[in-house]
Ligand SMILES: [Fe+2]
């Protein structure tokens with residue numbers, strides 16, 4: 001099989017070409033900024049997996065492994081938050097390496113549980129598609145961190161669930177967008193749109209399946225509309241990549257929809273946490289609504305940072 005060339009579309013990272021230059025401090029800080037958002041989300045993935053497995057004896061090992069990841073990722077998150085951007089290079093470097101190693105291990109667990117659920121070797125209430133969803137998020141996260149430390153691209157588009165799967169994904173930390181030439185920033189904008197449009201469509205779909213029948217119908221219908229709208233934007237992103245036009249319109253529509261989805265999730269979280277939602281509870285953990293809300297806020301931040309010229 002033809003392997004894609006990881007150095008094609010090489011980014012504009014001239015100071016990384018020369019190993020004798022000083023460490024790339026800006027890239028370390030940009031990586032830390034990604035870790036502040038995503039290590040806690042990774043810890044929550046481990047907790048959702050722990051919660052979503054059937055408590056029969058066969059799943060005990062998966063449960064305990066997921067629990068260990070939750071503990072370790074919580075500790076890593078605490079260290080990340082306690083590390084200021086002014087910390088010495090060695091500390092920032094070490095933290096990034098540890099994060100990459102731990103999240104790569106978490107990816108293996110997610111793959112293992114996804115395969116076990118798909119083949120009915122394991123049982124649980126968390127849909128297998130959601131395990132694949134959190135695996136894609138972890139791959140994007142690690143790929144982004146690795147792009148901050150070298151010119152090498154390690155994640156194919158296929159790993160992120162994007163079209164043209166043989167190509168390497170260009171995703172870089174948000175704080176480094178200003179380094180990219182317009183052509184590469186265009187590709188990053190398209191990849192992030194495709195990735196997060198799919199991600200949020202899946203969030204909305206999962207919510208729609210998790211509201212209580214009849215009593216929470218209004219919430220279910222609104223979630224389904226978000227699913228359709230994000231799905232349409234994902235198709236639009238593919239079109240923009242082919243025609244190389246209307247990127248500005250795509251980003252604006254993404255922003256508008258994401259503000260609306262953020263407000264919907266904020267209101268939902270408020271109603272759940274004060275037990276004002278009809279019947280007082282939902283069939284999904286309240287933290288899931290907050291988790292999705294933070295992921296949509298992250299996407300809005302990406303959209304606001306993509307600027308040409
Ligand atoms: Fe997530």
Ligand SMILES: [Fe+2]
Pocket residue numbers: 133137199203292295
């Ligand atoms: Fe997600």
